[in-house]
Amino acid sequence: xxxxxxxxxxxxxxxxxxxxxxxxxxxxxxxxALRYRVFALEMGATLHSPIPGLDHDAFDPYCRHLVxxxxxxxxxxACTRILEGWQATRAGGFYSAGEFRLDPLLSLPGRKLExxxxxxxxxxxxxxxxxxxxxxxxxxxxxHRYDYLLGCASVAAHDNGVAVRSLMAQMRDRHMTSDMLRxxxxxxxxxxxxxxxxxxxxxxxxxxxxxxGAKICGEPCLDxxxxxxxxxxxxxxxxxxxxxxxxxxxxxxxxxxxxx
Numbered sequence: 001x002x003x004x005x006x007x008x009x010x011x012x013x014x015x016x017x018x019x020x021x022x023x024x025x026x027x028x029x030x031x032x033a034l035r036y037r038v039f040a041l042e043m044g045a046t047l048h049s050p051i052p053g054l055d056h057d058a059f060d061p062y063c064r065h066l067v068x069x070x071x072x073x074x075x076x077x078a079c080t081r082i083l084e085g086w087q088a089t090r091a092g093g094f095y096s097a098g099e100f101r102l103d104p105l106l107s108l109p110g111r112k113l114e115x116x117x118x119x120x121x122x123x124x125x126x127x128x129x130x131x132x133x134x135x136x137x138x139x140x141x142x143x144h145r146y147d148y149l150l151g152c153a154s155v156a157a158h159d160n161g162v163a164v165r166s167l168m169a170q171m172r173d174r175h176m177t178s179d180m181l182r183x184x185x186x187x188x189x190x191x192x193x194x195x196x197x198x199x200x201x202x203x204x205x206x207x208x209x210x211x212x213g214a215k216i217c218g219e220p221c222l223d224x225x226x227x228x229x230x231x232x233x234x235x236x237x238x239x240x241x242x243x244x245x246x247x248x249x250x251x252x253x254x255x256x257x258x259x260x
Contacts, residue, residue: 019136022065031079038119080118099221100183110147153206154228161191164229166200185221
């Protein structure tokens with residue numbers, strides 16, 4: 001949470017990047033400002049934030065905020081927020097419960113956490129920054145012995161759902177959970193009809209989830225405020241794809257220590 005002391009957080013450092021948990025209110029606000037720039041100004045999302053210039057919602061006080069900072073400029077260039085299961089109980093549930101019926105996933109034994117509001121500054125999307133963010137997340141998951149990670153990956157829905165339907169047509173055979181773990185969207189993506197001959201490209205965050213071994217938990221949910229369709233993914237830590245993890249999360253392998 002935002003009140004962590006500096007001595008209670010260990011950063012991961014690689015080259016010009018450093019990733020770690022936000023230590024105070026000011027660092028949390030830096031991540032919320034980045035979210036505002038990406039989601040509101042770049043993507044055109046409608047945010048219901050009470051604070052101008054920040055993406056802030058009722059879940060933020062219950063989350064830990066993981067950031068990547070450029071050591072040369074001291075700017076926060078990537079972030080995600082972590083909602084642990086015990087904090088989700090206090091918050092009234094996981095954020096994704098507002099989009100999906102999560103009953104099959106909530107019944108799974110073991111410790112769960114959810115990540116959300118993941119974004120990278122438009123000037124830093126070459127791959128290294130996202131790798132650093134995943135490294136920090138891997139360190140947190142390892143240290144706190146979580147069993148499952150939940151998270152949404154978004155697909156632009158400006159085209160009446162054509163892109164996400166095209167993606168789902170590609171994913172259904174190889175990347176879905178078992179039927180027992182399927183969730184139901186509260187607002188399914190509308191539309192039918194023919195799909196384009198050229199497959200829709202896979203967004204980077206969804207590609208990263210799938211490469212780590214995450215599975216799509218069912219049909220997408222339309223998010224009108226963000227003008228996207230959200231796919232809910234489940235990563236069973238025991239089934240983490242280690243060859244990809246070693247490539248994509250090299251820093252977490254060397255130093256696992258993002259503290260509570």
